[in-house]
């Protein structure tokens with residue numbers, strides 16, 4: 001029985017797309033799905049830290065990536081097998097072409113904030129689907 005969903009953002013540090021992933025992960029865990037979700041540090045997963053890997057295997061995992069290199073997806077897949085779901089922040093940008101994200105990585109610009117909220121909501125809906133079969 002799965003108890004929670006781990007949200008694992010990539011480590012994209014220098015571009016707004018990585019910031020959108022990281023901020024979306026915080027928004028989900030803190031506000032949209034508190035108690036049902038958690039975050040974990042990607043480098044610890046890559047290192048194969050046993051407690052972390054065991055915990056991920058017992059639960060569900062969603063990876064978030066800021067570009068098609070898909071570091072979080074591939075790093076997680078190497079350690080625990082395929083994540084239960086995967087999202088690219090670039091997709092939300094493509095789907096909302098009227099909201100060109102500002103390049104600022106911190107704090108996010110106004111358009112990037114709106115994109116992050118849309119992205120976080122999509123992922124939060126997936127959490128509901130994975131845990132409770134919500135559509």
Ligand code: SF4
Pocket residue numbers: 010011012013015017018065066067068069070071072
């Ligand atoms: S997926 Fe892209 S943005 Fe994220 S850490 Fe990898 S290279 Fe950087």
